[in-house]
Amino acid sequence: MAKSYLAEARRKKVAPKKERVRPVIERLAELHADAKIALRFANPLELLVSVMLSAQTTDVNVNRVTEQLFRKYRRPEDYLAVPQQELERDIFATGFYRQKTKSLRGTMQRILEVYGGEVPEAFDDLLTLPGVARKTANVVSAERGNPQGIVVDTHVRRLSQRLAFTRQEDPVKIERDLVRLVPREDWRRFPHLLIWHGRRVCIARRPLCEECPLAAGLCPSSRV
Numbered sequence: 001m002a003k004s005y006l007a008e009a010r011r012k013k014v015a016p017k018k019e020r021v022r023p024v025i026e027r028l029a030e031l032h033a034d035a036k037i038a039l040r041f042a043n044p045l046e047l048l049v050s051v052m053l054s055a056q057t058t059d060v061n062v063n064r065v066t067e068q069l070f071r072k073y074r075r076p077e078d079y080l081a082v083p084q085q086e087l088e089r090d091i092f093a094t095g096f097y098r099q100k101t102k103s104l105r106g107t108m109q110r111i112l113e114v115y116g117g118e119v120p121e122a123f124d125d126l127l128t129l130p131g132v133a134r135k136t137a138n139v140v141s142a143e144r145g146n147p148q149g150i151v152v153d154t155h156v157r158r159l160s161q162r163l164a165f166t167r168q169e170d171p172v173k174i175e176r177d178l179v180r181l182v183p184r185e186d187w188r189r190f191p192h193l194l195i196w197h198g199r200r201v202c203i204a205r206r207p208l209c210e211e212c213p214l215a216a217g218l219c220p221s222s223r224v
């Protein structure tokens with residue numbers, strides 16, 4: 001079970017979350033104007049593969065691997081044309097390479113058989129691809145301009161708890177709270193803002209509250 005940050009949100013009294021969410025988004029958007037997905041991709045297939053490979057590893061690591069990978073594997077067929085061990089070797093550095101290879105090949109097979117060789121647009125169709133769970137489908141849909149929910153990763157979970165936007169621990173329940181709270185037009189950028197704030201300022205072990213624009217009146221977990 002990941003560490004919980006719910007207790008920290010009892011430090012300070014702040015306005016109800018519905019009143020804070022917009023100013024939080026605005027201040028984070030000013031601070032992290034460059035906040036966007038860190039994965040590098042040039043088309044929907046590369047986006048899908050990058051997100052699938054990013055499970056349990058860093059985006060930097062995935063980018064390092066996909067720089068070579070996407071030169072060799074350009075179409076869904078290419079992932080099926082090589083022996084399984086070759087694809088395993090090519091994605092080895094992203095970890096969990098056996099499972100990821102199985103998921104990639106299963107996904108490519110289905111894309112070819114059911115979706116005419118194109119990554120499906122619909123969220124529910126994405127969920128039918130082997131190894132594609134809600135988080136992956138959320139990221140892919142959002143990056144294609146059609147967010148269906150809010151991506152919850154470790155940073156989004158921690159910051160949502162510290163900001164008292166949720167009292168939940170489970171990512172699915174956290175997402176349910178966030179989609180009720182965050183205006184729909186912000187569903188795509190909201191997780192990027194939290195992720196970048198979590199990497200640069202609201203660090204897990206040592207949040208830099210003295211540098212944080214949310215410390216004054218917007219964050220109940222503030223240490224200043």
Ligand code: SF4
Pocket residue numbers: 162201202203207208209212213214215219220221222223
């Ligand atoms: S860094 Fe900002 S968001 Fe994180 S706990 Fe401190 S004040 Fe809150």
